[in-house]
Amino acid sequence: MNAELTVVVPTFNERTNIRPLIAKLYAALAGVEWEVVFVDDDSPDDTADHVRSIARSDPRVRCIQRVGRRGLSSACIEGLSSSSAPYLAVMDADLQHDEILLKDMLALLRQEKTDLVIGSRYISGGGVGNWDSTRQSISRFATRLGQGLLKVRVADPMSGFFMIRNDCFWNASRNMSGRGFKILLDLIASTPQPIRIAELPYVFRPRHSGESKLDSMVALEYALLLLDKTVGWLVPLRFLMFVLVGSIGAILHLAILGVFFRIAAQDFWTSQMAASLCAMILNFVLNNFMTYRDRRLRGNRLIGGLLVFVAICSIGAFTNTQIAEYFFTHSVPWWIAGLMGAAVGSVWNYGVSSQFVWHRGRRKTKLNLRPS
Ligand code: GDD
Numbered sequence: 001m002n003a004e005l006t007v008v009v010p011t012f013n014e015r016t017n018i019r020p021l022i023a024k025l026y027a028a029l030a031g032v033e034w035e036v037v038f039v040d041d042d043s044p045d046d047t048a049d050h051v052r053s054i055a056r057s058d059p060r061v062r063c064i065q066r067v068g069r070r071g072l073s074s075a076c077i078e079g080l081s082s083s084s085a086p087y088l089a090v091m092d093a094d095l096q097h098d099e100i101l102l103k104d105m106l107a108l109l110r111q112e113k114t115d116l117v118i119g120s121r122y123i124s125g126g127g128v129g130n131w132d133s134t135r136q137s138i139s140r141f142a143t144r145l146g147q148g149l150l151k152v153r154v155a156d157p158m159s160g161f162f163m164i165r166n167d168c169f170w171n172a173s174r175n176m177s178g179r180g181f182k183i184l185l186d187l188i189a190s191t192p193q194p195i196r197i198a199e200l201p202y203v204f205r206p207r208h209s210g211e212s213k214l215d216s217m218v219a220l221e222y223a224l225l226l227l228d229k230t231v232g233w234l235v236p237l238r239f240l241m242f243v244l245v246g247s248i249g250a251i252l253h254l255a256i257l258g259v260f261f262r263i264a265a266q267d268f269w270t271s272q273m274a275a276s277l278c279a280m281i282l283n284f285v286l287n288n289f290m291t292y293r294d295r296r297l298r299g300n301r302l303i304g305g306l307l308v309f310v311a312i313c314s315i316g317a318f319t320n321t322q323i324a325e326y327f328f329t330h331s332v333p334w335w336i337a338g339l340m341g342a343a344v345g346s347v348w349n350y351g352v353s354s355q356f357v358w359h360r361g362r363r364k365t366k367l368n369l370r371p372s
C-alpha cells in the first residue's frame with residue numbers, strides 16, 4: 001500500500017485514546033490511502049506497546065518510540081520525516097481535533113493551489129469550546145505574538161492541527177527549531193519562500209480521556225521559540241538560557257556569600273566556597289529544567305551529571321579568575337577585566353557541559369547477556 005496521506009500523532013500517555021482515534025480516522029478517511037504514525041516519547045502507560053500491538057494486524061498503523069527525549073514539536077518532526085506520502089497531517093491523540101476536516105484538507109491540497117491547510121479555531125465557524133475567559137485571553141495574546149513573527153497572515157498560528165505537502169515540509173525542516181509545542185508556527189516561520197496557506201474552521205473539543213501535558217513551562221518554551229526565530233541565527237539560544245541561568249546563580253552566590261561572611265562571620269575562603277557550591281547546584285537544577293528540558297537528566301544520571309557539572313564549573317571559575325587577574329594586572333579597567341574572565345568562563349562551562357553533562361543521543365546501552 002502506498003499511502004497518499006500520513007497522519008502524524010504525537011503521544012504521551014494516551015493509551016486509552018489510541019483505539020477511538022484510529023476508529024475515527026477509518027470513518028473520516030474512507031476511500032483514501034492513509035496511514036497513521038504515532039510518535040511516542042516512551043510513555044509510562046506503555047502507549048507505544050499498545051500501538052505496536054494494533055500495528056501487528058493493521059498495516060495502516062505505525063509507531064515510533066523515542067527513548068530519552070521529550071517534546072511535542074520534535075516528535076511531530078520525526079513522524080513527518082518518516083513518511084514518503086505526498087501529504088502529511090499532524091493532529092493530537094486526545095480527539096480534540098475534528099478528524100472530519102481531514103478529507104476537506106486533503107481535497108484542497110490535491111487541487112495544488114495550496115501548500116498548507118490549517119484547522120483553525122479563530123475564523124468564522126471555528127471555536128475553542130468551553131475555555132474560561134483567562135485561558136481564552138492568554139491564547140489570544142500568544143496568537144498575536146506569533147502573528148507578529150510571521151510575514152503571512154494566519155488566524156490560528158498556534159493550531160496543532162494541519163496538513164501540508166511533503167516537499168514543503170522538507171523545505172522548512174532544516175530551519176526548524178523543533179522546540180516546545182508550537183510546531184505549526186515554527187514550520188511557517190521556517191519556510192524559505194512564502195507558502196500558500198488556507199484555513200478551515202473547526203471547534204476545539206474537550207479532551208476525550210487522560211490529561212493535558214501543557215504545564216507552566218509552556219510559556220517559557222513559547223518565548224524561546226519566538227526568540228529563536230528572531231535572534232536565533234546570531235547566538236545559540238541555549239547559550240542565552242545558560243547565561244540567564246548563570247546570572248540568577250551569581251545573585252544567589254552574592255547573597256550566600258554575604259550571609260556566611262558578614263552575618264555568620266565565617267572566613268572569606270569558606271564563605272566563598274559555600275556560596276560557589278550553592279550557586280553551582282542551583283545552576284545545575286535550573287539548566288536541567290530549562291536550558292536542557294528536552295534532554296533532562298533523571299534518577300542516577302542526575303547525581304552523576306551534577307558531579308561532572310561541579311567539576312567543569314570549578315575549572316571554569318578558576319580560569320575566569322586567572323584571566324580577569326591577568327588583564328587587571330595589565331592595566332585593563334577592573335570591570336572589563338572582570339567581564340572578560342566571566343565571558344571565557346561562561347563559554348567554557350557551556351561548551352563543555354553541553355558535551356559531557358547534557359550530551360545528545362549518546363545513551364549507554366545495557367548488554368543483556370541472559371538468554372531471553
Ligand atoms: N511525543 C510527545 N512528546 N507527545 C506529546 C508531548 C511530548 O513531549 N507532549 C504532549 N504530547 C502529545 C499529547 O499526548 C497529545 O496527543 C498532543 O501532544 C497534544 O498535547 P495536549 O497535552 O493534549 O495539549 P493541549 O490540548 O493542551 O494543546 C493542544 O492544542 C493547542 C491548541 O490547538 C496542542 O496541540 C497545542 O500545540 C495547541 O496549540
Ligand code: MN
Pocket residue numbers: 092094096207212
Ligand atoms: Mn489536548
